[in-house]
Amino acid sequence: MYPDDSPTVRPRALTVSELNRQARHLLESSFMQAWVEGELSGLSRPSSGHWYFSLKDQRAQVRCAMFRGFNQRLRQTPKEGDQVRIRGKVSLYEARGDYQIIVEHLEPAGLGALQQAFDALKARLYAEGLFAAERKKPLPVTPRHIGVVTSPTGAAIHDILTVLGRRCPGIPVTLYSTAVQGQAATAGIVDAINRAIRHNQADVLIIGRGGGSLEDLWCFNEEAVARAIAACPIPTVSAVGHEVDVTIADFVADLRAPTPSAAAEKISPDQSTWISRLDETRHRLVHAMTRQLRQQQTGVNQLTSRLRDPRRQLQEKAQRLDDMELRFRQAISQRLDSERTRSDHLQQRLLTHRPDRRIAEHSQRVESVRERLQSSLGRQLETRSQRLESAARTLNAVSPLATLGRGYAIIASDNQTVVRDPATLAPGDRISARLARGTLKATVDSVHPGADGTEVDN
Known part of the structure; x- marks a missing residue:
């Protein structure tokens, strides 16, 4: 380390x-x-x-x-x-x-001089807007007629026709022949483009040639060719040289294809794809129609099963009407019987509760109650009379009046208070004596003890 x-x-x-x-x-x-x-x-x-x-x-x-x-x-x-x-x-x-x-x-x-000329023209045309995407025309999805600007003896037309014959041989092709190399090529390409415009048949135009050196392809870098392509009302496809080759025509055209064969591929529909899509569409259509027919047949079968003979329906309706009539008559009869029974019951109750009968019954009840009341009152009066006589006898036995009848008197002071003790009186007090018959008024002269220790003098 x-x-x-x-x-x-x-x-x-x-x-x-x-x-x-x-x-x-x-x-x-x-x-x-x-x-x-x-x-x-x-x-x-x-x-x-x-x-x-x-x-x-x-x-x-x-x-x-x-x-x-x-x-x-x-x-x-x-x-x-x-x-x-x-x-x-x-x-x-x-x-x-x-x-x-x-x-x-x-x-x-x-070739450096050619490259400088290429770059200068490219810059100038770009500044003019000839390369702008918004000016490029769309190519038809399925062209009805194809025009080709190229040499009749070159490999380009052979490659284009081979590809179109393989992909979609039914599309007509018109060759606008021209030289694509040399001094006369520039004017020839411009003339071929103008002939295609005057012919007014092609709805897409392929402009190109096979591969070659920069000098061989230089006619497609000429300003006259670039401006002819830019002014062409027909949608254009540039197909010059091989994939690595780039020309001014590629920038001006509405579409750039790397080779002539590729140009034919880009603008032509593939008939095998069409056939495949047609077969697929036919299969889907047959399948959809079969499914729809099955659904419709199922619906018809259901409607058929629900469809009934009108005579049978009329018979059923008539039978239901008869049944309802019988049930209605039976219901009416039961209702009448019920109402009749109820009426009899109410009549019976009415007879039972007749006013004259009720009055007679109540009169009998009143008479019976009156007799019972009189009898009860008589017995109660007799009982109470006996009790009163007994009470009167008892009262008389204990009454002070009975005592007065035996010669006694009840002495009361001037304020009507019964005198029980002579000591409560003083000489000169006024007194009254209640006798059996009448009352005596007197004045106390003196007070003397009696037999019980008190003596009273008048």
Whole structure:
């Protein structure tokens, strides 16, 4: 362990493969595409068909690899010491850690003037708005007639017709022939576009040719061709060269296709897809119709089962009417019997509660009660008379009047208080004596004790 290493924070070391992989990703993401010019050196062409070489100038060099799919497009093989311009992706060969360029296009360095002219025209047309998306016309989903502006002897028309014959052979195709290379090509392409416009049959127009060098394709970078495509009222498809080839026509056209074959693919419907969709639609339609027919048949069967003979219904209605009539008559008869019985019962109750009978009954009851009352009153009067006589005899026996009748008198003071003790009187007091017959008034002269110790003098 190194002195400044810490066992707890020691970073994980990258493997060489991981380092090279990260470096490759960094280079490829930083340089998506690059143009490089230099002297070709050390060209190697193994049996695989790939090319390996270096590109150098006076002070540096860089390794390059151009795979077979790209180098086969070149019209001629470069040689040692040629000044070339390459277009490619900056990458890294991980197995050796070599920094390199994966070349996609190679051309002589003398073409730099053409590239400058291309860039200048592109910038000017872009500023005019000829590349704007809002001015591009939509292509028909299913074209009725296809026009092709290309050479009648080139590979492009053959590829287009082959693709259309495979995908949708029923669409008519009109070739507006023209030269697509050389001095007369520019005027020929413009004239072919104008002929298609005057013909007024095609609803989509393919403009293009097969692959070639930058010089071969240069007529599609001419301003006259670009403006003719931009002014064409028919939707246009640019199909110039191979996928890596880019022309001014690609930017001006309503759609860019990488190859003529691809253009035919993009604008034509696939009849096999149509047939498949038609079969699927037919199957779904048959299935839906079968299901609908089954549902309708089920409904008809249900309605048929519910449908009944009108005569049978009339018979049932008549029978129900007769039954209701019998039940009504029976109910009326029962109601009449019930009301008759109730009437008899009420009449019987009425007879039972007749006023004359009730009066006679109550009269008898009143007479009986009166006789009972008189008898009871007589007995009570006799009993009470006897009790009164007995009470009178008893009262007379204890009455002071009876005592007075035997010669006694009741002495009372002037204030009507009975005198029981002579000591309560004084000489000169007024007294009264109650006799059996009458009352005597007297004045007390003196008080003397009597037999019981008190003596009274008048």
